[in-house]
Amino acid sequence: MTTADADPRQATPLTAPHMLEYEYTRSVGPVIGRFFGALQERRVVGVRTAGGRGLVPPQEYDPESGEPVGDFVDVASAGVVTTWAWVHAPRPKHPLQRPFAWALVQLDGADTAMLHAVDAGDESRMSTGMRVRIRWSAETHGDIHDIACFEPEDAR
Amino acid sequence: MRDVAVVSFAQAPSVRADQLRNEVEILMPVVAEALGRSGISKHEIGFTCSGSSDYLAGQPFSFVMALDAVGAWPPMAESHVEMDGAWALYEAWARLQHGDIDSALVYAFGKSSMGDIAELLTLQLDPYSVVPLWPDAVSVAALQARAMLDGGHHSERDMAAVAARSRRDAASNPNAQVRTPLDEAAALAEPCIVSPLREHDCPPVSDGAAAIVLAAGERARQACARPAWIRGIDHRIEPASLGARDLATSQSAALAARHAGALGGAFDVAEIHAPFTHQELILRDALGLGDRATAMNPSGGALVANPVMVAGLIRIGEAAQRIIDGRARRALAHATSGPCLQQNLVCVLEAD
Amino acid sequence: MSEQVYGIKVPIRLDYTYVVGTAPARFLRGLAQGKIVGQRCPSCAKVYVPPRGSCPTCGVPTRDDVALSDKGIVTTFCVVNIPFAGSAVKAPYVSASVLLDGADIPLFHLLQEVATEDVRMGMRVEAVWVPNDELQPSMNSIRYFRPTGEPDAPFESFKEHL
Numbered sequence: 001m002t003t004a005d006a007d008p009r010q011a012t013p014l015t016a017p018h019m020l021e022y023e024y025t026r027s028v029g030p031v032i033g034r035f036f037g038a039l040q041e042r043r044v045v046g047v048r049t050a051g052g053r054g055l056v057p058p059q060e061y062d063p064e065s066g067e068p069v070g071d072f073v074d075v076a077s078a079g080v081v082t083t084w085a086w087v088h089a090p091r092p093k094h095p096l097q098r099p100f101a102w103a104l105v106q107l108d109g110a111d112t113a114m115l116h117a118v119d120a121g122d123e124s125r126m127s128t129g130m131r132v133r134i135r136w137s138a139e140t141h142g143d144i145h146d147i148a149c150f151e152p153e154d155a156r
Numbered sequence: 157m158r159d160v161a162v163v164s165f166a167q168a169p170s171v172r173a174d175q176l177r178n179e180v181e182i183l184m185p186v187v188a189e190a191l192g193r194s195g196i197s198k199h200e201i202g203f204t205c206s207g208s209s210d211y212l213a214g215q216p217f218s219f220v221m222a223l224d225a226v227g228a229w230p231p232m233a234e235s236h237v238e239m240d241g242a243w244a245l246y247e248a249w250a251r252l253q254h255g256d257i258d259s260a261l262v263y264a265f266g267k268s269s270m271g272d273i274a275e276l277l278t279l280q281l282d283p284y285s286v287v288p289l290w291p292d293a294v295s296v297a298a299l300q301a302r303a304m305l306d307g308g309h310h311s312e313r314d315m316a317a318v319a320a321r322s323r324r325d326a327a328s329n330p331n332a333q334v335r336t337p338l339d340e341a342a343a344l345a346e347p348c349i350v351s352p353l354r355e356h357d358c359p360p361v362s363d364g365a366a367a368i369v370l371a372a373g374e375r376a377r378q379a380c381a382r383p384a385w386i387r388g389i390d391h392r393i394e395p396a397s398l399g400a401r402d403l404a405t406s407q408s409a410a411l412a413a414r415h416a417g418a419l420g421g422a423f424d425v426a427e428i429h430a431p432f433t434h435q436e437l438i439l440r441d442a443l444g445l446g447d448r449a450t451a452m453n454p455s456g457g458a459l460v461a462n463p464v465m466v467a468g469l470i471r472i473g474e475a476a477q478r479i480i481d482g483r484a485r486r487a488l489a490h491a492t493s494g495p496c497l498q499q500n501l502v503c504v505l506e507a508d
Numbered sequence: 509m510s511e512q513v514y515g516i517k518v519p520i521r522l523d524y525t526y527v528v529g530t531a532p533a534r535f536l537r538g539l540a541q542g543k544i545v546g547q548r549c550p551s552c553a554k555v556y557v558p559p560r561g562s563c564p565t566c567g568v569p570t571r572d573d574v575a576l577s578d579k580g581i582v583t584t585f586c587v588v589n590i591p592f593a594g595s596a597v598k599a600p601y602v603s604a605s606v607l608l609d610g611a612d613i614p615l616f617h618l619l620q621e622v623a624t625e626d627v628r629m630g631m632r633v634e635a636v637w638v639p640n641d642e643l644q645p646s647m648n649s650i651r652y653f654r655p656t657g658e659p660d661a662p663f664e665s666f667k668e669h670l
């Protein structure tokens with residue numbers, strides 16, 4: 001019989017790689033399903049709350065009142081940056097593999113903002129309040145990746 | 157309301173990566189120390205509640221295995237929250253209000269070092285339209301920092317000042333992890349990681365654990381010469397959608413503070429759970445702290461030691477310890493959870 | 509009116525470097541030497557294998573290593589008839605709880621070299637190790653357990669360990 005090291009820091013670590021991987025298939029429901037369905041056709045739809053606020057992306061319930069939302073509304077595929085953050089070194093999972101901005105974008109006709117990437121090329125081209133538009137993916141599949149990213153509206 | 161107090165607190169020193177000990181091995185001495193200081197045995201404890209996240213360990217139900225650190229025999233009354241331990245403390249406080257038990261053990265643990273914590277926290281976002289884009293925790297915090305800066309009331313210089321003060325305070329906290337002093341001017345000249353956040357604006361990656369013993373009424377007086385009485389505690393949450401919130405303010409923190417009775421009077425100490433520098437500025441505004449707190453995060457806060465799922469409970473412990481030690485008479489403790497201060501808990505602690 | 513989308517695929521992948529801990533590391537390093545190392549609780553004297561660093565009933569650290577035999581008793585078992593994805597073993601096979609001589613908690617492992625219908629509670633079994641040059645700090649160092657042919661252990665001798 002031996003006794004474990006009095007000072008565990010003198011032992012050497014024993015570690016092992018461990019990978020957690022799931023491909024979740026998420027049921028999206030009638031509201032978000034309609035949003036993704038529209039994206040597949042390169043359009044954006046939101047919902048109108050009882051109070052008249054347009055939620056994009058749509059939600060099943062008004063986050064303020066908890067009431068079910070009303071009609072679907074079409075909104076523009078361009079809007080305004082309400083806040084942004086510049087990523088100097090993208091991570092492998094990020095949607096763009098060159099420096100880009102994350103932004104909350106309030107599309108014209110919406111009262112809430114959606115999170116996505118803005119391919120602006122350089123941080124100096126980003127500002128709060130700037131106008132951006134959707135750059136659609138070459139192929140659409142009915143999910144958020146149908147929006148490849150946003151780009152400054154004054155871009156070619 | 158029944159009078160309930162923090163009667164003891166213990167924590168493991170926060171480290172970048174404990175490569176030798178598993179969660180149970182980190183937790184055991186901490187739980188033993190908290191129970192030991194209170195003089196309340198594990199057999200007397202009426203309720204045990206813990207806070208942790210299975211995603212940190214990458215192992216479902218890892219919180220069940222953590223019970224090995226307590227010794228769940230004979231079978232005990234236990235609960236767990238997949239949240240910071242501060243919310244486990246709230247549950248234990250509520251449980252003590254039932255009146256049939258007199259003490260509770262609260263603990264929290266987290267080893268952020270085993271995975272990529274910034275990416276792991278992505279999973280708390282909207283799974284339909286946000287998670288597939290994988291915005292990491294620093295990026296999401298940076299969106300909030302920009303919103304605050306755009307408001308015009310705080311500057312990047314103010315943010316650096318928060319970091320510098322936290323590092324100074326860390327020097328006298330043996331449990332802190334980041335103690336190198338920060339030259340504000342030099343730090344501001346550093347490039348951003350995710351603009352507008354620089355390295356000094358972000359928390360370290362930490363492994364840690366903490367435990368608190370709560371007791372009610374006379375039992376608290378027996379367990380501790382100077383119990384830290386919980387005079388008010390409340391928590392509030394905001395919508396999950398980042399684009400539906402005003403990120404530059406914290407209305408949930410303000411509301412929790414009002415319901416916890418934290419908006420009036422002075423505090424000898426305030427321990428605020430702000431993993432990012434800008435979040436302390438937002439919280440100071442929301443809590444109306446201004447110059448009402450004599451000592452602001454004297455432990456150094458989450459900017460110098462940020463064991464995820466533990467750092468909020470540590471704030472309550474640090475604030476309570478100052479009352480127990482006699483260094484403070486009235487203290488405010490705050491904990492946060494979720495992206496961009498989505499959820500906030502405020503606790504007012506007082507000596508007799 | 510656009511198509512309704514019903515579901516989306518959201519692949520999640522997280523990478524970890526798992527830290528086994530001080531006590532499990534001693535157990536795993538033992539396996540790499542062809543030994544089975546448990547730990548004894550200083551409070552109730554129970555011997556745990558694999559050790560996780562604490563006594564789960566007393567809640568105190570276990571510090572003293574105990575060298576255990578690689579022979580033991582089948583305390584309980586199940587017959588797996590339906591293979592699961594990724595299983596390396598051909599069904600039907602037996603998964604057993606093996607109480608090693610000197611231990612107080614059974615170890616889970618595979619039981620082979622015996623017909624499934626012949627497996628019994630109380631059956632004496634022994635570890636079959638991989639060749640010495642394939643030993644590693646992993647449970648895979650033991651390929652499986654097999655019957656020793658010794659007489660069965662009486663139920664009374666292991667009823668406390670079920």
Ligand SMILES: [Zn+2]
Pocket residue numbers: 549550551552553554563564565566567
């Ligand atoms: Zn024991």
